[in-house]
Amino acid sequence: MEVSDIKKIGVVGAGTMGQGIAISCALAGYEVLLYDIDSGFCDTALGLIQKTFNKSVEKGKLTQLLSDDSFMRIKKANQLSELTVDLVIEAVIENLEVKQKLFLELERINGSKAILATNTSSISINKLAAVLKNPSQCVGLHFFNPAHIMKLVEVISGTATSKGIISVMTEFSKTIGKISVEVKDSPGFIVNRVARHFYVESLKVLEDEVAPHDVIDRLMKSSGFKMGPFELMDLIGIDVNYAVTKSVYEGFEKASKFKPSEIQFQKITEGHLGRKSGKGFYEYSKS
Numbered sequence: 001m002e003v004s005d006i007k008k009i010g011v012v013g014a015g016t017m018g019q020g021i022a023i024s025c026a027l028a029g030y031e032v033l034l035y036d037i038d039s040g041f042c043d044t045a046l047g048l049i050q051k052t053f054n055k056s057v058e059k060g061k062l063t064q065l066l067s068d069d070s071f072m073r074i075k076k077a078n079q080l081s082e083l084t085v086d087l088v089i090e091a092v093i094e095n096l097e098v099k100q101k102l103f104l105e106l107e108r109i110n111g112s113k114a115i116l117a118t119n120t121s122s123i124s125i126n127k128l129a130a131v132l133k134n135p136s137q138c139v140g141l142h143f144f145n146p147a148h149i150m151k152l153v154e155v156i157s158g159t160a161t162s163k164g165i166i167s168v169m170t171e172f173s174k175t176i177g178k179i180s181v182e183v184k185d186s187p188g189f190i191v192n193r194v195a196r197h198f199y200v201e202s203l204k205v206l207e208d209e210v211a212p213h214d215v216i217d218r219l220m221k222s223s224g225f226k227m228g229p230f231e232l233m234d235l236i237g238i239d240v241n242y243a244v245t246k247s248v249y250e251g252f253e254k255a256s257k258f259k260p261s262e263i264q265f266q267k268i269t270e271g272h273l274g275r276k277s278g279k280g281f282y283e284y285s286k287s
């Protein structure tokens, strides 16, 4: 397969990342089919995508024409079976069994020709591919949040991923305006593995009552970080950040340095997931 063979892309999961990925692909001229297990989420996502395009036009970053054309290229799929595509990028919850089940179904729908790319932050590509008939088509394509703005993409190869698929994904990343880095499968890959300590240690500082979260954020920003750890966790989604830490912790045989924080667990239990729920470490207005 060549990158030019990719015409139609299925984005599965219409949450924070699915929306940004759909925007990036549509802007580059690809037809995008967006599917979410919760049909209502998909409608909400399309509304939010429209808002993002409108804002970009207002700011002079996009022409009205490009915005309208790109938005028209994103269509809602009501059933997973509608996703007969050249490339799938999945951005569903960070759970191995859910992603395995999804890829098995997508492989059944598309045969062995479609590329099955996962936006997982931490789950092993080898474990994910292990259930497939053709694991060579399975690859990691890890975007960063917000996916339509952040340039970096980690292209992750499992042991079975074909070299051809890695080069197609590297080329594809270029076509959607991203800068890709090839990474071998390993818990948390590179960025999330290194960045884990930014979150885990900050949560420990908070737990030890050394300073409140807003003070920790202010200090980290003063020392050169673009965002404080608590602002960033709210942006990422506290549930997502917690799931990634848990997955990396388990991937490294429960090394204490990656131990997930009770503070995050508590916030998830209370439904305080960050920006997407209106409250996390900070409060957000609905507008």
Ligand SMILES: NC(=O)c1ccc[n+]([C@@H]2O[C@H](COP(=O)([O-])OP(=O)(O)OC[C@H]3O[C@@H](n4cnc5c(N)ncnc54)[C@H](O)[C@@H]3O)[C@@H](O)[C@H]2O)c1
Pocket (backbone or CB within 6 Å): 012, 013, 014, 015, 016, 017, 018, 035, 036, 037, 038, 041, 090, 091, 092, 093, 094, 095, 098, 102, 119, 120, 121, 122, 142, 143, 144, 145, 235, 236, 237, 240, 244
């Ligand atoms: N949030 C981030 O900053 C970030 C960054 C990089 C990668 N990721 C990864 O991207 C993935 C998605 O994260 P997110 O933040 O967009 O999550 P999210 O909670 O915002 O969205 C997940 C969406 O997936 C849908 N979903 C769940 N199970 C499904 C299924 N079986 N089929 C179809 N849809 C399903 C949910 O309804 C929800 O709309 C995760 O693997 C996460 O680790 C997240």
